[in-house]
Amino acid sequence: MIYAILRRFGQMLFVMFGISVIVFLIFFATPGADPAARIAGRNATAEVLEAVRHNFGFDRPLYVQYVKMMEKIFVTGDLTSFVNRGWKVVPAVMDSIPVTLSLVFGAAILWVVVSIIIGIVAAATRDSWLDKLLMALGLLGISMPVYWLGEVMNLITQSRYHDSWAFSWVPPLGYKNFSDDPKGWFLTLVIPWITLAILYIGIYGRVLRAAIIESLQEDFIRTARAKGLSETRILLRHALRTSLIAFVTLFGLDFGALVGGSALLTEVVFGLHGIGKLTYDALQNLDLPMIMATVMYASVFVVIANAVVDFVYILLDPRLRTS
Amino acid sequence: MILSVRDLKVSFRTNDGLVRAIDGVSFDLEESEILGVVGESGSGKTVSLLAVMGLITDPNASIEGSIRYKGRELVGLPARELRRLRGNEIAMIFQDPMTALTPVYTIGWQIAEQIRAHQNISKAKAMVRVEELLAEVNFPNPHEAMSRYPHQLSGGMRQRAVIAMALSCNPALLVADEPTTALDVTVQAGILDLVRKLRATHKSAVVFITHDMGVVSELADRVMVMYAGRVVERGSRMELFSDPRHPYTRALLGSIPPLTGEKPRRLPAIPGSPPSLLRLPQGCAFGPRCPVHYEPCVTDRPELGIGTHAAACFRVAQA
Amino acid sequence: MSGPMTDSPILETRSLGKRFSIGTRFSAEGKRTVHAVDNVSLTVRRGETVGLVGESGCGKSTLARCLVRLYDISDGELLFEGEDITSKSLSELRPLRRRLQMVFQDPSASLNPRRRVGDLVAEPLRIHGKLSSREITARVAELFELVGLLPDHVMRYPHEFSGGQRQRVGIARAIALNPDLVVLDEPVSALDVSVQAQIVNLLADLQEKLNLTYIFIAHDLSVVRQVSTRIAVMYLGSIVEEGPAEEVFATSAHPYSQALISAVPVVETTPSGTRKRIILTGDVPSPLKPPSGCRFHPRCPIAVDRCRTERPELREYRPGRKVACHFPTV
Numbered sequence: 001m002i003y004a005i006l007r008r009f010g011q012m013l014f015v016m017f018g019i020s021v022i023v024f025l026i027f028f029a030t031p032g033a034d035p036a037a038r039i040a041g042r043n044a045t046a047e048v049l050e051a052v053r054h055n056f057g058f059d060r061p062l063y064v065q066y067v068k069m070m071e072k073i074f075v076t077g078d079l080t081s082f083v084n085r086g087w088k089v090v091p092a093v094m095d096s097i098p099v100t101l102s103l104v105f106g107a108a109i110l111w112v113v114v115s116i117i118i119g120i121v122a123a124a125t126r127d128s129w130l131d132k133l134l135m136a137l138g139l140l141g142i143s144m145p146v147y148w149l150g151e152v153m154n155l156i157t158q159s160r161y162h163d164s165w166a167f168s169w170v171p172p173l174g175y176k177n178f179s180d181d182p183k184g185w186f187l188t189l190v191i192p193w194i195t196l197a198i199l200y201i202g203i204y205g206r207v208l209r210a211a212i213i214e215s216l217q218e219d220f221i222r223t224a225r226a227k228g229l230s231e232t233r234i235l236l237r238h239a240l241r242t243s244l245i246a247f248v249t250l251f252g253l254d255f256g257a258l259v260g261g262s263a264l265l266t267e268v269v270f271g272l273h274g275i276g277k278l279t280y281d282a283l284q285n286l287d288l289p290m291i292m293a294t295v296m297y298a299s300v301f302v303v304i305a306n307a308v309v310d311f312v313y314i315l316l317d318p319r320l321r322t323s
Numbered sequence: 324m325i326l327s328v329r330d331l332k333v334s335f336r337t338n339d340g341l342v343r344a345i346d347g348v349s350f351d352l353e354e355s356e357i358l359g360v361v362g363e364s365g366s367g368k369t370v371s372l373l374a375v376m377g378l379i380t381d382p383n384a385s386i387e388g389s390i391r392y393k394g395r396e397l398v399g400l401p402a403r404e405l406r407r408l409r410g411n412e413i414a415m416i417f418q419d420p421m422t423a424l425t426p427v428y429t430i431g432w433q434i435a436e437q438i439r440a441h442q443n444i445s446k447a448k449a450m451v452r453v454e455e456l457l458a459e460v461n462f463p464n465p466h467e468a469m470s471r472y473p474h475q476l477s478g479g480m481r482q483r484a485v486i487a488m489a490l491s492c493n494p495a496l497l498v499a500d501e502p503t504t505a506l507d508v509t510v511q512a513g514i515l516d517l518v519r520k521l522r523a524t525h526k527s528a529v530v531f532i533t534h535d536m537g538v539v540s541e542l543a544d545r546v547m548v549m550y551a552g553r554v555v556e557r558g559s560r561m562e563l564f565s566d567p568r569h570p571y572t573r574a575l576l577g578s579i580p581p582l583t584g585e586k587p588r589r590l591p592a593i594p595g596s597p598p599s600l601l602r603l604p605q606g607c608a609f610g611p612r613c614p615v616h617y618e619p620c621v622t623d624r625p626e627l628g629i630g631t632h633a634a635a636c637f638r639v640a641q642a
Numbered sequence: 643m644s645g646p647m648t649d650s651p652i653l654e655t656r657s658l659g660k661r662f663s664i665g666t667r668f669s670a671e672g673k674r675t676v677h678a679v680d681n682v683s684l685t686v687r688r689g690e691t692v693g694l695v696g697e698s699g700c701g702k703s704t705l706a707r708c709l710v711r712l713y714d715i716s717d718g719e720l721l722f723e724g725e726d727i728t729s730k731s732l733s734e735l736r737p738l739r740r741r742l743q744m745v746f747q748d749p750s751a752s753l754n755p756r757r758r759v760g761d762l763v764a765e766p767l768r769i770h771g772k773l774s775s776r777e778i779t780a781r782v783a784e785l786f787e788l789v790g791l792l793p794d795h796v797m798r799y800p801h802e803f804s805g806g807q808r809q810r811v812g813i814a815r816a817i818a819l820n821p822d823l824v825v826l827d828e829p830v831s832a833l834d835v836s837v838q839a840q841i842v843n844l845l846a847d848l849q850e851k852l853n854l855t856y857i858f859i860a861h862d863l864s865v866v867r868q869v870s871t872r873i874a875v876m877y878l879g880s881i882v883e884e885g886p887a888e889e890v891f892a893t894s895a896h897p898y899s900q901a902l903i904s905a906v907p908v909v910e911t912t913p914s915g916t917r918k919r920i921i922l923t924g925d926v927p928s929p930l931k932p933p934s935g936c937r938f939h940p941r942c943p944i945a946v947d948r949c950r951t952e953r954p955e956l957r958e959y960r961p962g963r964k965v966a967c968h969f970p971t972v
Contacts, residue, residue: 222422222423225380225409226417227409508906512905520844534835564909580868581864584868590868596834
């Protein structure tokens with residue numbers, strides 16, 4: 001067990017090292033992309049360029065710059081933005097994490113619960129009108145772009161019908177800290193949660209339905225029927241349980257990516273200043289320290305998400321447990 | 324009488340037309356009797372027993388005829404009632420022990436699940452019973468085996484676990500569908516021994532489906548030979564093996580290479596292959612492969628006739 | 643099956659072994675090695691049929707694949723007509739491939755479903771032969787007749803055939819290039835009982851006509867006895883007994899062979915249970931952790947202390963009969 005955790009940890013360090021080097025090299029080694037020129041702005045004189053270069057340490061060897069940057073992220077935590085001088089990067093990331101986590105965790109709970117229900121109901125009533133309806137709705141959810149859906153949600157809940165009884169509770173856009181105002185935190189996130197979850201409910205519901213129907217063809221389902229078990233029990237204890245593997249795999253990938261910043265569009269639409277938004281802005285400005293910090297953060301979460309998925313695998317499927 | 328099947332017909336609607344998998348099968352089974360059902364693929368041996376178990380779930384299937392279990396009609400019985408019998412009074416052992424158990428639960432859990440589906444007892448009591456059952460089917464360490472997952476056991480041990488599960492509610496009728504086909508002969512010998520022993524201790528009647536004449540001759544009290552969805556010959560083990568009457572039974576027995584004595588230079592083989600159920604010949608289904616067929620075989624279908632030893636063949640009726 | 647026999651060995655193995663590595667250094671038990679085939683010395687003479695028998699996992703299929711170099715050989719030597727082909731490269735093996743062929747268990751899995759069977763049989767002729775397309779067509783027709791298929795079958799697809807006919811196609815493909823040795827891995831196991839005998843007879847006829855040498859693997863012992871001139875019984879990767887087929891079946895010397903053969907159910911008309919049967923206890927041990935000494939000792943009814951420590955060698959106790967047991971029944 002300890003060995004497995006250490007291995008994961010080593011893996012995480014390796015991934016972080018690799019990604020940071022790649023990001024670093026892309027930034028500095030891309031031909032024609034002199035960071036000093038970018039920072040100094042158009043029409044800067046040679047003296048200004050030189051000053052910027054010296055000021056930011058660009059005249060030192062690359063590996064020294066790399067080590068310095070890593071030290072500033074992980075040890076001293078005082079890395080500052082290239083664009084917005086004096087803006088400390090690490091606290092900025094730390095401030096954004098709760099926003100993204102709140103958004104993604106809430107949406108994930110919603111989509112897992114709803115899609116499991118949809119998957120089971122559709123599989124149990126397969127080829128009926130209910131199954132067809134659920135699958136059509138799922139397809140609709142998959143086909144709606146999240147930024148469009150978000151805007152429509154805002155249009156309905158924030159302006160058009162905001163004054164109707166149905167949506168008057170919806171607070172203005174923005175994020176409220178859970179510790180300051182738990183109720184406000186919840187209320188501001190309800191609509192973003194639903195918006196983000198709809199896409200995944202569609203995908204996961206369809207995937208689970210297909211996996212359950214495949215499981216129902218297995219020999220052990222026939223054995224379960226021969227045992228005289230009820231259809232409900234066969235579905236829930238035997239077919240669903242063996243179908244969750246595909247579901248968990250997908251979940252690990254999506255969840256890791258979302259926490260890592262893929263929830264950008266939802267964050268932008270709902271005015272949530274999360275990691276996605278932070279990364280996006282940093283990329284716009286080619287702000288290396290910020291990009292580096294968000295990428296490091298994202299890789300930690302992707303590796304943790306993978307570790308959790310592997311752990312759930314082992315819980316779900318005893319064949320993966322060794323000895 | 325445990326089981327009485329009369330004129331059972333099972334057909335499936337397919338894109339290529341109606342497939343009559345079973346066409347008029349009748350047989351009886353007495354208490355603690357072993358009936359061997361022999362046939363090749365497509366002979367309908369498995370389908371007929373799935374029908375008895377009420378396990379044909381295909382919506383395109385239609386089942387006609389009568390299946391009486393202890394005098395009670397099973398065809399058309401509501402699913403709920405049927406479920407109460409299944410696993411409790413009628414149990415089944417399947418062909419492939421590798422896939423017959425749910426991979427994510429322990430052996431003990433799966434057996435206890437069946438017990439608790441039919442008896443109102445505590446989990447702890449069910450587990451005690453599971454341990455007894457595993458000991459009965461010769462698990463060397465039954466207590467430890469309870470907490471094993473299917474993939475941790477060999478094929479033979481898995482099949483023993485499946486048998487223990489089938490026996491868990493003391494069924495009056497045990498249906499075994501080629502339970503040893505996927506196993507090595509050495510393991511098969513142990514399983515056959517076990518079935519014999521359990522018939523004696525549990526007094527279960529057994530329907531044993533197989534394609535292996537040798538297995539049937541070692542195990543069965545009575546034998547039923549099936550071909551293309553119909554019974555072509557039935558009789559006691561002695562009658563059938565010492566005096567096979569139907570040309571198909573004879574040819575099948577003749578084509579088995581001997582294990583002792585002189586080797587024949589060539590095996591007496593049956594020409595052709597079993598017919599497709601979609602394109603059955605009009606008369607006797609075995610006719611085109613039969614060495615002794617004559618005019619009546621082409622147009623008419625021979626009936627099985629009555630009596631303990633009977634064959635569905637015009638030549639036999641003639642003799 | 644008896645064909646014209648000469649004494650010259652066509653294929654010979656000397657202490658042949660095949661190891662597989664499983665796991666990685668990082669898996670819980672670390673990297674482990676399985677000896678799937680261990681120290682096998684076997685001689686196959688021209689025109690004979692050597693049957694390999696044993697329980698599943700005994701290494702018979704692995705050995706067969708080593709013999710036609712579908713697997714690389716880990717230890718020992720493999721000689722074809724006296725020439726060492728143990729470590730020949732794929733290109734060096736090319737001319738030999740024509741002479742060593744293999745037929746697999748499941749005819750439907752080994753035939754490409756999208757191609758006409760005539761093409762499938764012609765394929766080896768196109769790859770290896772230097773025949774014109776007319777000659778190929780003629781040869782395919784000849785092969786179809788040889789294996790008992792009709793001339794107009796060439797245009798059909800594999801799925802239009804029954805299992806027995808598909809296996810005939812597989813056999814036609816294997817003999818297309820006039821091989822010397824054919825390895826048959828469970829060629830009749832997937833077939834219906836009533837069809838098995840046809841294929842067994844076909845194989846016998848072809849052996850006689852084409853002077854073929856067979857290595858025959860099947861779990862059905864009565865079929866192996868029918869087909870084989872000699873039999874090698876394998877247990878956990880090694881040969882434990884070897885000898886003429888009828889003799890091994892009638893008077894087996896190794897307790898494992900005795901148990902294996904006694905376990906075969908045969909049609910009897912006497913009251914059941916009269917035949918003496920040795921039922922082995924326990925399962926085949928994992929090849930990852932083979933038992934010490936004689937590998938059969940944990941299941942052997944006559945094992946003594948010596949069997950637990952000292953591994954018996956396969957030795958010839960009588961001309962043509964070999965056994966690896968300290969206490970053989972001779």
